[in-house]
Amino acid sequence: MNIIDIINKTKKSQELNEEEISWLVNGYTNGDIPDYQMSAWLMAVCLNGLTEKETFALTAAMRDSGEILHLDIPFTVDKHSTGGVGDKTSLIIGPIAAACGVCMAKMSGRGLGHTGGTIDKLESIEGYRTDLSLSEFEAILKKTGFSIISQSVEFCPADKKMYALRNATGTVDSIPLICASIMSKKLAMNADCLVLDVKYGTGAFMKTKEDAEKLAVLMEKAGKSAGKKCKAVVTDMNTPLGKNIGNALEVKEAVELLQGKSKGKLYDVCIELAADLLELAGKGTNAECRKMAEDAVSSGKALGVLRETIKLQGGNEKICDDTSLLPKPLLKYEIRATKGMKILGFNCEELGMTSLLLGAGRLNKTDKIDMSAGIVMNCDVGDQLAADDIIMTLYSTVCSDFSDAAVRALNAVKFEITEKPSYT
């Protein structure tokens, strides 16, 4: 095989076979194929696309470039969201699934840029360890049916290398490449059932609902073609998922939801995703599974799973009954309306960047995080605010000057003035 022939085939929209794709991915991962040839191929993919068959072969080759997780657990489920802001659904759906008798074994990452990471969120709980060995992980899963740890071994080195190259060569926005990148990592986690939450809107990979739907269909097919039970849903990221953004703030919101204290959009999305997972796992019809998921919350069983898992991972499980034990910020700053206005929407990427500036995120991989920092949204899309109503509240312990974050926060709000200016 020959890299020029492979590049030329994709350039001419001729289908590559499995062997060619596998040779390409392995050659690139081990360094035989240089960056400059891979980036030419990636650009050809961006402009000409890949067939479904090629996309699934690419996904499989990338999955097979590193370790594949094999747990001593007969049946596990997993979920994935495509990079949300304020997305704490894993902390809610995992305990719900486990309470319903379905084991969720999850490896997660840390946040970078405007997106948060589940591992960072969990580490806002005092004592919580995310760097468990596989045998510790399995032991907890067998006891509670739910655990989230950080990745200890290298999954999908091909994706890591290709993603860095795509970022540097303007070849990120290709649905087949995004599908292969996400699905190769999820398939390496090797759960039996997989629910995928594909977000669209500002700050998401997919800017429009149409593209998100295309990606969702492709990802679901890629999962099924790899022998997994798989369902993809599309959700709107033109508003954050829930009211809180930031590590301890998001754990607090998740706990309060599992305490049965809050309903609303976050609750609805979590129940829907949990019902989909339970249905995939064969627990009944979607309506039955929805009822089971709601009962798991209202009965307190799901919260019980979270409490037990936190305890087994070394964390202070008392936060499940008293969220004031979570890290608290020293400072707060309220963003208020100066005139009557209607809230039209939010730019979630800007909200994520605001949260980062407050100390809740990382610009570089080695940056330290302020666990207490973040944003609480005090209004929702469609709300009519009067002058002096609070739009959102910024929190931080490390950020002594809120001015940059406030500018960014205001940038994130799309509104229309509904009160006539005073000079008329």
Place this chain on the structure above:
Amino acid sequence: MNIIDIINKTKKSQELNEEEISWLVNGYTNGDIPDYQMSAWLMAVCLNGLTEKETFALTAAMRDSGEILHLDIPFTVDKHSTGGVGDKTSLIIGPIAAACGVCMAKMSGRGLGHTGGTIDKLESIEGYRTDLSLSEFEAILKKTGFSIISQSVEFCPADKKMYALRNATGTVDSIPLICASIMSKKLAMNADCLVLDVKYGTGAFMKTKEDAEKLAVLMEKAGKSAGKKCKAVVTDMNTPLGKNIGNALEVKEAVELLQGKSKGKLYDVCIELAADLLELAGKGTNAECRKMAEDAVSSGKALGVLRETIKLQGGNEKICDDTSLLPKPLLKYEIRATKGMKILGFNCEELGMTSLLLGAGRLNKTDKIDMSAGIVMNCDVGDQLAADDIIMTLYSTVCSDFSDAAVRALNAVKFEITEKPSYT
């Protein structure tokens, strides 16, 4: 400026401005922009094209990446052919132009792969020096009006680097990139008038006449946009230009043509290109210039120019009167028809490779050349051959086994059997 933005613009078919293109070319040439970003951009160009404005800006930026030739000669002309096999037109047109009072100052390259190089051809003349200083070059031009030397300084380093990258990334076959590559080099030579011979067919960059015409139009416009008088013509490379392929063999054919001994396709093409050059140079109408060119041959004036130039460059000028003084091969091998057949065409790339195997060319830049080696075509397209008629004759001094070359030579012939097989 930002390389990702530039890549994304071309990816989205948005026009780059001159500053962006110049920044890209300079950044790549000086190493600030790595190969993997340039190759992504090149692939985007291959698939989305460039506008004419972008193509001319790219040509200018590449031209300006190195030296630009400034001769102490008031008015010069140049010609360029896009990589022919058996193409010795420069050795004929230059002397014709000079005999008509128009100075042709030419820097040429060496052959590589299936294409020959004018410098190699000239070096088959005993003593001929191609590595003249600029002042020696100018002195000869002032005396005879014609000289061809090898490139002493680095013209268009951007093209050199980009061409190597295009070769390695499947991004060669783009009309705007081919135009910029050729024209940047020709414009760095800085002649006032330029005739371009764009070839199509097997072994040429352009496989079809339509593509060759597109390239010709674009190159002519690129030349004019850079302030040059410029004309591009399209010629067929489905048959070699003339009967001889190989260094000394081609000099012999050129000399014989200037001796007035041979007419035919090569003569017609040379007269046409010379007439175009003379017309561009303001010597009269095309018909008048054609007459001048023909007279320059029939009067022996053009041969006189060649004789004088060879002498001034240190070569044995007696070859102009006795071509048997050129290097002679030790061995010959005749390819004959075994049945009656009609010749339909030739694959010139295969003929070039045959010539290379005989010792006339280089596979690698450092390979030595057998000046005597090459091919003489004994038939033409459309000819009806009988059994035992000679198709072509292979010559070599260094090649002791003709079998590989003979297989390649037969591969190069497209024919149909016209004699009924004997068993019927």
